[in-house]
Amino acid sequence: MRRGTFWSWLWIALGVIYFFVPLVGSFTFSLHAKLGVLSFKAYSDVLQDPNFRINFFASVAWALSTIVIGVLLFVPTAYWVRLKLPRVRPLVEFITLLPFVVPAIVLVYGLVRTFSRPPLMIVNSPFLLIFGYTIMSMPYMYRAVDTGLRAVDVPVLTEAAQSLGAGWVTIMLRVVFPNIRVAVLSGSFLTFAIVMGEYTLAQWLAKPAFGPYMALVALTKAYEPSACAIISFALTWAAMGIMQFVGRGAPGGAQVAGAH
Amino acid sequence: MPFFVFILFFLVYPSSTLVIGSFQDEAGHFTFANILGLSDPYILGAYEVSIRISVYSAVGGAIFGFLLAYAAVRGGLPSFVRSSMMTFCGVASNFAGIPLAFAFLATVGRMGIVTEVLSSIGLNPYDAGFSLYSVLGLSLVYMYFQFPLMVLIIAPAIDGLRQEWREAAENLGGSFLDYWRRVALPILTPSILGTTILLFGNAFGAYATAFVLTGGAISLVTLRIGDQLGGDVGNMSQGVGYAMALGMLVIMAISVAGYTILQRQSERWLK
Amino acid sequence: MSTKKMVWAVMALAIVLAACAPAATAVAPIVQTVAPIVETVVVPATAGPAPTASPMDALVAACKQEGQVTIIAAPRDWADYGTIIDTFGSRYGVVVSDLNPAGTSADELNAIKANEGNKGPQAPDIMDVGYSYGPLGQSQGLYQPYKVAGWNDIAIKDPDGYWWEEYVGVMTFEVNTKIVKDVPQDWSDLLKPEYKGEVAISGDPKGSNQAIMAVWAAALANGGSLDNAQPGLDFWAKVNKAGNFVPVIGNLSTVTQGATPILMRWDYNALGDRDTAAGNPPIAVVVPKSATIEGPYVGAISAYAPHPNCAKLYEEFIMGDEGQTDFLRGYAHPARFASMVSRGVIAADVLSAIPSAAAYSVAVIPTLDQIAAANKVITTGWDKAVGANVK
Numbered sequence A: 001m002r003r004g005t006f007w008s009w010l011w012i013a014l015g016v017i018y019f020f021v022p023l024v025g026s027f028t029f030s031l032h033a034k035l036g037v038l039s040f041k042a043y044s045d046v047l048q049d050p051n052f053r054i055n056f057f058a059s060v061a062w063a064l065s066t067i068v069i070g071v072l073l074f075v076p077t078a079y080w081v082r083l084k085l086p087r088v089r090p091l092v093e094f095i096t097l098l099p100f101v102v103p104a105i106v107l108v109y110g111l112v113r114t115f116s117r118p119p120l121m122i123v124n125s126p127f128l129l130i131f132g133y134t135i136m137s138m139p140y141m142y143r144a145v146d147t148g149l150r151a152v153d154v155p156v157l158t159e160a161a162q163s164l165g166a167g168w169v170t171i172m173l174r175v176v177f178p179n180i181r182v183a184v185l186s187g188s189f190l191t192f193a194i195v196m197g198e199y200t201l202a203q204w205l206a207k208p209a210f211g212p213y214m215a216l217v218a219l220t221k222a223y224e225p226s227a228c229a230i231i232s233f234a235l236t237w238a239a240m241g242i243m244q245f246v247g248r249g250a251p252g253g254a255q256v257a258g259a260h
Numbered sequence B: 001m002p003f004f005v006f007i008l009f010f011l012v013y014p015s016s017t018l019v020i021g022s023f024q025d026e027a028g029h030f031t032f033a034n035i036l037g038l039s040d041p042y043i044l045g046a047y048e049v050s051i052r053i054s055v056y057s058a059v060g061g062a063i064f065g066f067l068l069a070y071a072a073v074r075g076g077l078p079s080f081v082r083s084s085m086m087t088f089c090g091v092a093s094n095f096a097g098i099p100l101a102f103a104f105l106a107t108v109g110r111m112g113i114v115t116e117v118l119s120s121i122g123l124n125p126y127d128a129g130f131s132l133y134s135v136l137g138l139s140l141v142y143m144y145f146q147f148p149l150m151v152l153i154i155a156p157a158i159d160g161l162r163q164e165w166r167e168a169a170e171n172l173g174g175s176f177l178d179y180w181r182r183v184a185l186p187i188l189t190p191s192i193l194g195t196t197i198l199l200f201g202n203a204f205g206a207y208a209t210a211f212v213l214t215g216g217a218i219s220l221v222t223l224r225i226g227d228q229l230g231g232d233v234g235n236m237s238q239g240v241g242y243a244m245a246l247g248m249l250v251i252m253a254i255s256v257a258g259y260t261i262l263q264r265q266s267e268r269w270l271k
Numbered sequence C: 001m002s003t004k005k006m007v008w009a010v011m012a013l014a015i016v017l018a019a020c021a022p023a024a025t026a027v028a029p030i031v032q033t034v035a036p037i038v039e040t041v042v043v044p045a046t047a048g049p050a051p052t053a054s055p056m057d058a059l060v061a062a063c064k065q066e067g068q069v070t071i072i073a074a075p076r077d078w079a080d081y082g083t084i085i086d087t088f089g090s091r092y093g094v095v096v097s098d099l100n101p102a103g104t105s106a107d108e109l110n111a112i113k114a115n116e117g118n119k120g121p122q123a124p125d126i127m128d129v130g131y132s133y134g135p136l137g138q139s140q141g142l143y144q145p146y147k148v149a150g151w152n153d154i155a156i157k158d159p160d161g162y163w164w165e166e167y168v169g170v171m172t173f174e175v176n177t178k179i180v181k182d183v184p185q186d187w188s189d190l191l192k193p194e195y196k197g198e199v200a201i202s203g204d205p206k207g208s209n210q211a212i213m214a215v216w217a218a219a220l221a222n223g224g225s226l227d228n229a230q231p232g233l234d235f236w237a238k239v240n241k242a243g244n245f246v247p248v249i250g251n252l253s254t255v256t257q258g259a260t261p262i263l264m265r266w267d268y269n270a271l272g273d274r275d276t277a278a279g280n281p282p283i284a285v286v287v288p289k290s291a292t293i294e295g296p297y298v299g300a301i302s303a304y305a306p307h308p309n310c311a312k313l314y315e316e317f318i319m320g321d322e323g324q325t326d327f328l329r330g331y332a333h334p335a336r337f338a339s340m341v342s343r344g345v346i347a348a349d350v351l352s353a354i355p356s357a358a359a360y361s362v363a364v365i366p367t368l369d370q371i372a373a374a375n376k377v378i379t380t381g382w383d384k385a386v387g388a389n390v391k
Helices: A002-030 A041-048 A050-083 A086-100 A104-115 A126-151 A154-163 A168-179 A181-197 A200-204 A210-220 A224-247 B002-021 B033-037 B041-074 B079-092 B098-108 B113-120 B135-159 B163-171 B176-204 B208-214 B221-230 B238-270 C002-025 C054-066 C081-092 C105-114 C133-139 C187-191 C209-221 C230-241 C252-257 C267-277 C308-319 C321-329 C337-343 C348-353 C357-362 C368-386
Strands: C068-072 C095-099 C126-130 C164-176 C199-201 C262-266 C283-286 C292-302
Touching: A002 A224, A002 B041, A002 B079, A002 B098, A002 B113, A002 B135, A041 A050, A041 A224, A050 A086, A050 A126, A050 A154, A050 A168, A050 A181, A050 A210, A050 A224, A086 A126, A086 B176, A086 B238, A104 A126, A104 A200, A104 C105, A126 A181, A126 A200, A126 B135, A154 A168, A168 A181, A181 A210, A181 A224, A181 B079, A181 B135, A200 A210, A210 A224, A210 B098, A210 C267, A224 B079, A224 B098, B041 B079, B041 B135, B041 B176, B041 B221, B041 B238, B079 B135, B098 B113, B098 B135, B098 B208, B098 C252, B135 B176, B135 B208, B163 B176, B176 B238, B208 B221, B221 B238, C054 C068, C054 C081, C054 C308, C068 C105, C068 C126, C068 C308, C081 C095, C081 C308, C081 C321, C105 C126, C105 C133, C126 C133, C126 C209, C126 C308, C133 C292, C133 C368, C164 C209, C164 C252, C164 C267, C164 C308, C164 C321, C187 C209, C187 C230, C199 C209, C209 C230, C209 C262, C209 C292, C209 C368, C230 C368, C252 C267, C262 C267, C267 C283, C292 C308, C308 C321, C321 C337, C321 C348
Parallel strands: C068 C095, C199 C262
Antiparallel strands: C126 C292, C164 C262, C164 C283, C164 C292
16 A cells, blocks of 8 residues: 555645645734734734624534534434335435525525514524524535435344334434444534534524624724634634544444444 | 425425516516526626536546545545544535635735745746636635535545455456456446536535625626625616526536436445 | 433533523624723713704603614724714613624615514614615615604705715725835826736625725716716726736725735725724825715615614714714714804814815715616626626
């Protein structure tokens, strides 16, 4: 594998350059907040702004909630489709990719109109925002879960579990979930990032969130916007690292349980 | 089953305004005029540019993303590379809009740090006609979220390449290239192609980044839709905006269908 | 392993529940917290706007009952809106929530439409839109009429009271003098080769009022007139051809970083940016010598306003002497400027801080019909003039 390793490092290095240089560009700029001196003034301005904390952690809350609801909604569905309704699968897959197509502004416009009058008057509830985010993250979350399930022989596992006397709940919790943990994690990363950066839904539904906050900062400040972007990048990355750590089980990529 | 209820309420019903609106004129009456209006060269031009940028960034994103993913997953590198790349890609895949545009401006814009470094050694890219505000420039910027998306989606597929297959190929006397040509690529191709289509859709729907960088100077479908839905009415009607969105939906639907077909092909292999 | 997942899920749920509680009570959605007054008010010590006694008191009482009001697309740094909002909120004990501060005038109209039956904080009460959006919103039935106390002092308004001018600014060049050593003084300067890739507009002329006015102002200096905006498009096409035009949407960040060191901005925004930057970078605000345009912003109350009384009270406030002076402190010319000056109610230090009136002598103000016509010309013609025809 030694020849392979050289090439691997090369591609990684190129990737690192491409990804980090623009970040460095932003970062360098943000250090000029104090005239003539390189300083972290822009960063302290941002971090000391109470609105930063409020909006950032609000978005974190939305993101985690979206992940939970997404998992609860999509995993059983994907499992069921795989197991019992294979013919419905193309339709379901198509549906799950639809959010890609609907622009956020159209979605939120529709959501506001639909849910701002009785009997479904939930426009003020944070749940509307969370549900909207769940829809937006559906392509990624569902796809990730589905990929994970695909690598696992679902019918065999289910039969085995059932023959051991397991009920549905047990199957879900103790058979399905552990095997698709990596996939769920991957979907969760994407969902987390999406929600953290999302602007349109939060703006129109008038909920505190990080996306609108960043847009506001960018409107009237010089150095703080790039500081904000760098901070959010770093914090989101860190949050994902934590998620990965928490969700990690036995190391190794083998996804098939048992038979190998 | 709750799935379908959920979808109905939160996706289908609100999106129906889009479909219905594209068939309505100013007064709300049914009309095909908006759809026919799509044949306006101005609008068709927007579709063409959008498709071009999406294709460039999708293909570029797929190729380099694949190389990155392969290097991280199977390239024999320490495991921290893989996990940090995955998390990084998670963040980067959504780094778009104003922060991304600004980052690129600060780097390869006229006063960007890379531009300045290159100029000091006499290689000012702008003199050679480089422009960030062009189709190629935008594609370059789009790659920032295309590469990571590719990596994240294709990594599990690469993971699925069983080590045994590689060993089997070698046992049968095949070289590294043979393994690739006969075993790995045929298996991975549907996934790669499928994900490329997904990247295409991703780029096609992008809005904020292009808006900030070009102020609408480059004609993209999403920008044009934004003009109609959010800009000064009096240019064209809102119905046309919806019709454009419907056109977008059709294009995306086709690409999604293509992706689905290819995916099903690939999973036959992975089974 | 599954227990770990359970723990994780439970933790997340706990956070969700914790988040729901404050989110339900936090009514101010974006960022703005209403702080106690920090600024001392120079002008009349009287507590409120116009003199009439009982209608105003009734309005105040009704507003206090409503308890909150929603304004839209009003960034705090735009003509000192921050101070105005804070003052109003704390004086009347009302929560002011600022919806979509980064929004455009068109966003404001859309927000009214989308929230027709909604009484929640997503529905805006108070509008502040570009001149042409006054009659536009009125024609779409989105406003309700109201005449503030100082109605007669206002020059530009709808006779039935659906909208009225709040303040006005002129189009200027905002220049980063650290990067641009030789500051352009007029439109023709913008064509000079030394400004290659440096000139930008702070919006998209297909939708942003500020950007449209930038094009129109150029028209005035290049053979156009208030009735003919086409030369503006031709001018910008020339700037683009010369390679001087940069399509990036400009703001203070891009001016500072150098991507758009010469930016077309309303004077109050440019001056506000200059103050925010405080020398880092140094910013010069130049009124173009030959001609420029005045762009009034008009206020209105949403026809579906959930809190109409607070909205009316708010309009009384900002159109009263005190509110109008606050605008002046934000460098914007209030609508009732002439009357206030003649009555001598503006403090000397405020008057001296604003740029001299002489600089504004080249500015002209269009009528509504001219605006409608120019909008049409500019929004449809922009792409053909400047649209990047690439590769």
